Amino acid sequence: MSGGGISDLDKNRALAEWLEYRLRQVRARIRELEVKEQQEERARQRARAEQSWKIQPQRGGMPAMLHRGGCGLFKSELGFLDRQDAMIALAEPDIEACGICRPETGLAE
Structure with a gap:
């Protein structure tokens, strides 16, 4: 350090500290943004489910049951039905409408 100025070493150390600070900010x-993107994707999936229907298969003597896509009584690993397919399913004699989510109300629209 000559003439009372800041040495190149000190300048580079300060620059490195500032760059590390900025990198931490960018990573944060x-x-x-990743959390926000995940939340938005879950919201899109929920909205899609609410506009869809799903069929709970017949089990243990219980009839098959039509649910709204967002009904929590039956978690489906399979795909959703569109409105037309749900209307066809509900017309089948061996498929009943869920008494909780009442999927037929969404079909009447």
């Missing part, structure tokens, strides 16, 4: 922002 990336985490925030």
Whole structure:
């Protein structure tokens, strides 16, 4: 350090500290954006489920049952039905409508 100025070493150390600080900020922002993206995807999936229907297969003497896509009484690993397929399913004599989510109300629209 000559003439009372800041040495190149000190300048580079300060720069490295600032860059590390900025990198931490950017990584934190990336985490925030990832969380937001995941939340938005879950919201899209919920909205899609609410506009769909699903069929609970017949089990243990219980009839097959038509549910709204978002009904929590039956978690389906299979795909959803569209409105037309749900209307056809509900017309079948061996498929009943769920008494909780009342999927037929969504079909009348």
